[in-house]
Amino acid sequence: MGFSTPSYDLIYLFNRIDRGDLQLPDFQREYRWDVDRIRALLVTVLRGYPMGSIMALDTRGEEMRFRPRPLFGAPDTGMAPGLLLLDGQQRLTTLYQCLTGDGLVESVDFRNKKIKRRFFVDIQKAVSAEVMPDEAVISVDQHGDVKSHFAKNDIPRLATEEDMLRHQCMPVSSLLQNRGTDMLFDLAQNAEPDARERIKNFHNTVLKPVVRYSVPMVRLDRETAQEGVGSIFAAANSSGLQMDVFELLTSLFAAQDPDFDFRADWHKTEEVLRQFPALDQIGQTEFLTAVALYVTAVKGHASGHREDILKLSVADYQYAAPLIRAAFHEAAHYMRERCIMSIKQVPYSAQLIPLTVIIALLARDPKNMSHKDSWDRLNQWFWCGVFGELYGSPALAVRMGVDVDEVTRWIDDANNPSPSVEKPQSIRDARFVESRLLSACPESGLYKGIYALLMGRGARDFRTGMAFDHTNFEQLGVHFRPVFPESWCEEHGINLVLSSSVLNRTPMGRRTHVMVEGASPARYLVRLQSKSLMDDAEFDQVLATHLADPHALFAGQAEEFFSDRRSKFLTMIEEAMGTAAIRDVDEGDLTAGEEGPLAFEK
Structure with a gap:
């Protein structure tokens, strides 16, 4: 796997978006930024400050591994993209919507109420200080009423071009278009010398720099492995709207088998899980981890890392998911028998994942759990995990895999003990002080x-x-x-x-x-x-x-x-x-x- 780090100006990126050459992988979440974050990003860009890098996967000439879709608000050209945006969706979509077309953006306010906004730059305020003041960017609703509290008194409405010229406010959406330059000429034509100087200053310090504004891109090579893309994507999004593997698999499974409805299948799983309050912290990622642990255990050695989940095929999933659903049902009953009825009583929800997989693997042979010794061994592992506080750490993928392999083998050995089968490492590690x-x-x-x-x-x-x-x-x-x-x-x-x-x-x-x-x-x-x-x-x-x-x-x-x-x-x-x-x-x-x-x- 390799990568390069070119930089592209906004006009170039927007043109690629319009052509359908820069799209999103379908596993990306929908666009959703509140109005304050949108305005803050615009201020950053109009000041000429860096907005951070974006990341994309080069897909030119390659078979499409992820189903693509246009950025929110972009035309669907039907063409295969040359780049898939992995990180920076919210920022690039925000700029695309604000700086192109009519600039009307669908957003939410601080109460999560749905709103629509356009953004304007107050020319006089923009050049009133060496660094453009934050309040130079104004938000206006779809009817032209100014909504920015710091501008309402001076500029009540910006509904028509006449309003804009009178108050010397330019639509942000015009800055990268000829319309922006035309508006500045119209303003300067009849302006006083001081006003003309402000307009010239605005042209030099805001308009020209935003036209040249470039965004660095981490461009992943076409040879990047599919599971590698998932890990890189998750790491890049860890500080923002973090994605999990469910969205990734939704797209991957759709590409493998368009007739398989992954989300509908998840609803079946939810119906089972939500019957038991003790399973309330078992969500999509936890369930998929259990599926991956089961599939890999059957094939050799259990492993539930993100990469293992991304390697699941539709056939793997369809084979294992019903078994894991049934095993979670049994795990909930196991907890209930130990008087663990609600999520507040569960010592470690993470321990339920290997417990479930162990139950599923042992269920392949009904004789496995037909003896008291088998249950005693499962109970010992469970309580060693609890009182040894082995499942309190956030980094548990390795322990889960080892426990699934070793505990299953150890319980399977209960009916006919062999000296070659040791107690699981978790039991040997557990200590109580x-x-x-x-x-x-x-x-x-x-x-x-x-x-x-x-x-x-x-x-x-x-x-x-x-x-x-x-x-x-x-x-x-x-x-x-x-x-x-x-x-x-x-x-x-x-x-x-x-x-x-x-x-x-x-x-x-x-x-x-x-x-x-x-x-x-x-x-x-x-x-x-x-x-x-x-x-x-x-x-x-x-x-x-x-x-x-x-x-x-x-x-x-x-x-x-x-x-x-x-x-x-x-x-x-x-x-x-x-x-x-x-x-x-x-x-x-x-x-x-x-x-x-x-x-x-x-």
């Missing part, structure tokens, strides 16, 4: 994992004695609430590290929480037990399902409760991960430790 129990915040995967695991292990509602599950979760209004109210802890001098930690949280129904009223468990548990009609042994058993010491709670002994619960939480996590935790809590300084509060920025 005790002091993390004192630093984890509510947004962390660890926090959410403990919430889910407590319920999954049978935590029961204090008031009704019902075990929390998907059938009563919404009805009971369950949340992860403080056992010792934080206000009570503050009044009684309990260390903030303890009172604000996950150790002080437990699943609690709405009606249970109402009875807490900021009181110690020593008070509110008595009221709850009387409402529950449970005897002492039964009620103590309910408290024990929360890994809570009934004696410490009824005695209001917060510090004893936290110490006991920390030990029980560690045991719970060790059992889930299948590995020993690292004990490092310093009783003399709860903020210390490898993973303690002091190890994290506030």
Whole structure:
């Protein structure tokens, strides 16, 4: 792959757009810039400042790999383009619309209301300072009413050429046309000497420079690989209206099979995903990543990088997509069985992608998941990912691929274990440090994992004695609430590290929480037990399902409760991960430790 960096003036670029020689690949999003950004770009160009480079792919003499379409507002000539614009669509389309034709641009205002605007340059203001003032560019609606707040009083309307000449305002759309020069001659003809000097100055400092204004282009060679184009495009657009691979595949699939409606197929996927709130963060890119992981795993080694998605053929997709849809359905049920019902409870949505692919691959042989050992292994990998916080990083493509290969092989081996099949790297890598129990915040995967695991292990509602599950979760209004109210802890001098930690949280129904009223468990548990009609042994058993010491709670002994619960939480996590935790809590300084509060920025 190679590239060159020529520069082209605006007239040359606009002529290529008009001829259909410079177009967009169809995966580009529609043009959409608000009026303030449009005006700011015009000010930049009219000042002669650089607007940044654009990027295009040379397609001359090549078979069209991406379906082309004209820039918004440009004529559809039906011809194959010689250049496809990859980066700079919004800027170049803005300039094309403002500086050609009648200059009327469809846009939105700051409230996202649809509007139409033309832009004018106030000649007097444009040359009133060494650098053209921002307010020299005026926006006007399609009826000629001035909309720029800084110009309304002086110039109420610019509907006719007579208005324009009277107020010495030139349409931006005339600057690159003969009409612009003609207007300046008309203005200068009967003008006073001072006015004539301003017009001459405008011609030299605004009109002539904009005619010569050139835009640098990164021009990619024709030999650039298709997947390379996708990666380059994504990187170039990372700071603007970022595109994802769905738009790219829409165009690629349309070129391969015009009869395949990719968007309609995505709607089928959405119908499945949106049935389960826990899958709310699974969108187009996540689904396509799962498809790519599955397809590549079947062929050899799983890989879900952007390039792997772009290499998918229509046949690959049509084969794998229904299987992945069904597997996401199963993954949602897997999460539900572990009392993870809503997106707020999901420790790491990214982990759902390899989980889904692993389920899909194992489903090829029904015997794979017919034994308890198989489920135990899947559960161990899942909880190692959660409590090892392995899926909290944004760079997860490699881990996903390795997990799909290794975990699938390891679970497949459960029925007839072989010494040659090692535990997956993720399980070997996962470690849990005790002091993390004192630093984890509510947004962390660890926090959410403990919430889910407590319920999954049978935590029961204090008031009704019902075990929390998907059938009563919404009805009971369950949340992860403080056992010792934080206000009570503050009044009684309990260390903030303890009172604000996950150790002080437990699943609690709405009606249970109402009875807490900021009181110690020593008070509110008595009221709850009387409402529950449970005897002492039964009620103590309910408290024990929360890994809570009934004696410490009824005695209001917060510090004893936290110490006991920390030990029980560690045991719970060790059992889930299948590995020993690292004990490092310093009783003399709860903020210390490898993973303690002091190890994290506030």
